[in-house]
Amino acid sequence: MTDLHPFDDAIALTRLDHGTLRGTTSTAYANIAGPFGGTTAATMLRAVLDDDGRSGDPVALTVNFCGAMREGEFDISARMQRTGKYTQHWSVELTQEGTVLTTASVVCGQRSGGFSHQSAAMPEAPAPECCARLATAGRMNWLERYDFRFVEGAPVYAAVPFAEPAGSRSLMWVSDLPERPLDYLSLAALSDTFFLRLVHVRGTLAPMGTVSLTTYFHATPGELVAQSSAPLLGVAEGSRFHANFHDQQMELWGENGRLLATGAQVVWFKE
């Protein structure tokens, strides 16, 4: 028996008789309350990727965090909404004790090639080995499942909020800990490893949480294999923090300056 990587353990699903998938939250990826949203996102995606009816590679994933998950078992049902010649659409729901706590939509696509052009440029950054690893011990468990090396915009936890808002942009190297070859599932989770921009802007950990997360997968299967377990360069930035919600955008860059994923999320904050 081979030991599972903690990520694969966290997103493991068992198919029940009536087709529902059952999983269990992993304490290795525990957040302040309940599991890290990135593992939840990856588990929602997995429910589709593991389905016999699935056709094509993941192109888009939107995850809506409807209510707080508790640690323990959860059930996922994935429903194929439509299969066309080029795309396939799925709706996914996660419940605990019958209550819907997360919903998701997944779009898969047939990626056969053709025109290719990258208009965005990879941000400049020193090599990951030249950047210090963020100290994560003693905080939420999920932080210890990633190697964060900030180039710019490392989080600062202040005793009181900053007098003036700080910049919202971060640039960081990020990879699974322990190392794990990249796939669509880990890329989905990595897309949620960017700290909430309010932490960077205000310097405090007021009550806040992601309410909706969208990730677009640009990486083809061959590019994931080529990336393997090398660190990704991630950049994130927010644009407006107002009336209890803020947005943030992200890019995840891989080897040879390839843009592997882009995405956005909207975050609730208390005051």
Next chain:
Amino acid sequence: MTDLHPFDDAIALTRLDHGTLRGTTSTAYANIAGPFGGTTAATMLRAVLDDDGRSGDPVALTVNFCGAMREGEFDISARMQRTGKYTQHWSVELTQEGTVLTTASVVCGQRSGGFSHQSAAMPEAPAPECCARLATAGRMNWLERYDFRFVEGAPVYAAVPFAEPAGSRSLMWVSDLPERPLDYLSLAALSDTFFLRLVHVRGTLAPMGTVSLTTYFHATPGELVAQSSAPLLGVAEGSRFHANFHDQQMELWGENGRLLATGAQVVWFKE
């Protein structure tokens, strides 16, 4: 009887006995085949906003275009998934003759105030009256329902694709035609008025279409009233065009440099 604005006519819904909502596509907003996606997005949002159970203002809207709508009647069902203290989550489905053609998720939120900060800066642009209106006659009808005034990156329809990819960024003033005071519904539609970036990059209208569209609403109700029917400044940019799909991001700016909405979409293209 007051004449309805063509947008309000296009997104009108009637509640059927069993709670389903029925609409009819509007030729005034016809696209190459079927209706403009922006009106479909707005109609999905309307199904939630018109529901007696709805609580809070729209915060996030994701619309998945699963299959081509034809002109004619369509049915929408909106299901409230969860209502929390701060957010409410909805799943919405649009069918024609029983076939699911569009799905959507809507997040509404209680917006009571608190911390406010805009980290993004409005792009500089000459006043709308100093910019020429894009000629839209003789093309898809929906283009004539908007006043487009490009500052940068106007679309060029070339007979053959450009030899080298052009820039993906556009900056434009955009407003409803005829004028209509801004609300969340028109803002949802305006978020889909950015031409597909592939047109800008390649110069051709190859087969292509949006597969998933996400919009975050930053504007509060008071800001929508303040904006009224003044033009919005919109900026859009793509980052990677590869293996039949590309992304694009957008921002919509209003009076006094307020960021009213941000969003992203992923687009399929044939080759």
